[in-house]
Amino acid sequence: MKAVSLSLFAAAAFFTSVGAGTAAPDVVVSIKPVHSLVASIMKGVGEPKLIVEGAASPHTFSLKPSDAAAIEKADVIFWVGPGFEAFLEKPLEALASSAAVIELEDAPGLEKLPFREGGAFEAHDHEHEGEEAHEHAEAGHADHDSHHHEDFDTHLWLDPMNAKAMAAEIEKTLVEADPANAALYQANAAALLKRIDDLDAELKTALQPVKDRPFIVFHDAYQYFEHRYGVSVAGSITVSPETMPGAERVKQIHKKVSELGATCVFAEPQFEPKLVRVVTEGTSARSGTLDPEAATLKEGPDLYFELMRGLAGSMKNCLSQGT
Structure with a gap:
């Protein structure tokens, strides 16, 4: 009985150490919706650093010195891309030379919709004078x-199917950057995709009326x-x-x-x-x-x-x- 107890203890210690035995990569994420997807996939391994915090808007954001330091230190950086977070384009070029910089607007499987011109969505309104x-x-x-x-x-995440495509690219990137924790990233990503599918069905029902x-x-x-x-x-x-x-x-x-x-x-x-x-x-x-x-x-x-x-x-x- 004592041997069994020791064996169970050893197994528990092993699985606990899977996420903690190796240092998690330093991951930086631009905006909250993307950060949420990354945080879900990194659960049990580490916590990504968010740049646009609190009530700040990426449309009017200015980079802080602490953000610049985090970018310089990062192993992996996730952002939508220069079409959305314009404030990040030059800092990434200058500071992120040692990081894998992932533009999620290029993730395979995304559906991209054309940019609409005008406050009332008319492509061309010749009546304006x-x-x-x-x-x-x-x-x-x-x-x-x-x-x-x-x-x-570039508001790609507002379609849950695009969020799934982003999540797949996030998982792939983290597995490549940190293969020691690959199994945990993969399990977390599978759970996230299932959760997004459930959310999608829920929202369709809610909005139908x-x-x-x-x-x-x-x-x-x-x-x-x-x-x-x-x-x-x-x-x-x-x-x-x-x-x-x-x-x-x-x-x-x-x-x-x-x-x-x-x-x-x-x-x-x-x-x-x-x-x-x-x-x-x-x-x-x-x-x-x-x-x-x-x-x-x-x-x-x-x-x-x-x-x-x-x-x-x-x-x-x-x-x-x-x-």
Whole structure:
């Protein structure tokens, strides 16, 4: 009996040491949704370092000295790519010479949707004239330069199938960087993929009753979510979150809300909510909040699921009112 006890103790000690016996690689991740996927796959091995923390937005982020130090020390760095985190492009070139830098926008199996031009999603609107035409062109050009090096929408994680493609690339990279912990990365990734599939089925069911009701968003961040779940985003208040719309643009969106009978207009936590009040004033549209980059959520393995459920819940709650 004593021998059996010793054997069980030895086995437990062995499996405990699988994740702890070798030093975990230093992993740095740009934004919260991607960090959540990486943290899930690294569970039991180590914790990745997040750059865009708290309520900060990648659209307006400035790198801190501690972030630069983490990049310089990193073994692996995950980011969406220069089309989304423009602030990281030059620091990675200068500081990450010894790291494996993975652009997840290049992950095999991703579905990429074309970048949409204009606050109301028209590819070309020849009715814009004068000052508003100039404002619209300038805002669209700035947004394309700073966040769309390629002609596709970079909010890729808002389709769970893209999150699965990213997770597969994260797993592959970590296994190559740290083969001693390969079995744990693989087991964690398999569990994550199953969890994402369950989430996808849950969101389809939740959104089915409201998917045909039109609504307006603060900026055009939700195309992948729309495409996956068939919800009816009718336009955005601003072309780019860095460029606040002028009076003419706000007037046009107000008119669009009235004409479409849009049931809800959604703000975002990091940006000016009073614009939503202006756009909905005098209409029957309600207001709500969507958080596509998880500004209000605590980072960690569960964040991706909280983010996606939060989007679906906010949409369903606002769009269901008055029915």
